[in-house]
Amino acid sequence: AVNSASSFKSAAGVAPRRGSGPLVPASSSSMSSSMSQRMVWVDLEMTGLDIEKDQIIEMACLITDSDLNILAEGPNLIINQPDELLDGMSEWCKEHHGKSGLTQAVRNSKITLEQAEYEFLSFVRQHTPPGQCPLAGNSVHADKRFLEKYMPQFMHHLHYRIIDVSTVKELCRRWFPEEYKQVPPKKATHRALSDIYESIKELQFYRSSIFRVPAAAPLSKIVENG
Numbered sequence: 001a002v003n004s005a006s007s008f009k010s011a012a013g014v015a016p017r018r019g020s021g022p023l024v025p026a027s028s029s030s031m032s033s034s035m036s037q038r039m040v041w042v043d044l045e046m047t048g049l050d051i052e053k054d055q056i057i058e059m060a061c062l063i064t065d066s067d068l069n070i071l072a073e074g075p076n077l078i079i080n081q082p083d084e085l086l087d088g089m090s091e092w093c094k095e096h097h098g099k100s101g102l103t104q105a106v107r108n109s110k111i112t113l114e115q116a117e118y119e120f121l122s123f124v125r126q127h128t129p130p131g132q133c134p135l136a137g138n139s140v141h142a143d144k145r146f147l148e149k150y151m152p153q154f155m156h157h158l159h160y161r162i163i164d165v166s167t168v169k170e171l172c173r174r175w176f177p178e179e180y181k182q183v184p185p186k187k188a189t190h191r192a193l194s195d196i197y198e199s200i201k202e203l204q205f206y207r208s209s210i211f212r213v214p215a216a217a218p219l220s221k222i223v224e225n226g
Contacts, residue, residue, distance in 0.1 A: 036132040037066040040124055040158055041200060043192040044143045045102060047081065047089045051145050055081050056113065057106045060192035061120055063127045068204050074123040076193045077116045080109040096190045117151040124157055136163035138199040165199050168206050179209050
């Protein structure tokens with residue numbers, strides 16, 4: 001993770017200038033429609049899961065198109081939090097955030113929550129139209145709760161729906177157990193940016209291995225009760 005938003009890159013591999021326009025001309029209706037299909041991938045690392053007392057300590061964001069191609073890599077920021085909050089984390093958080101180096105990075109960071117929200121909001125405004133693109137991630141419902149409380153302006157820009165890879169995971173585990181055995185293993189680094197990449201890779205697997213319609217098979221009819 002880095003403490004600067006200057007490192008995020010567009011699909012072309014070039015760091016966009018702050019305040020630059022969207023990736024596609026806003027005047028094109030077809031391209032604007034394509035932008036509305038984008039997904040805003042987010043992963044948070046927190047001091048815990050208690051929305052009343054825990055805080056965000058790291059956040060990363062990526063934009064993909066509807067085919068899960070990465071269009072832009074956004075800020076990956078570590079947010080400063082007081083020592084007493086870090087010292088009061090659960091043993092799980094102390095162990096994993098300590099091992100990954102995140103705890104010390106939080107102590108060293110100068111970035112505030114307000115600064116982080118500004119950077120992430122600027123990024124999604126640059127690459128997505130307001131109110132149309134969903135939040136995506138793994139167990140992202142938990143991230144959404146923290147974002148709604150601590151970064152409400154960022155969440156206001158997104159669609160109210162979410163794309164949660166963990167939901168797809170649980171359905172595939174039940175409905176396609178043999179295919180599910182081939183899911184790519186995770187490294188479990190518990191760092192925001194690497195977790196997003198693993199989530200995208202996992203959903204790419206489900207799409208290519210399970211979300212397929214056989215060419216010769218007719219579409220099933222939906223039987224309505226009553």
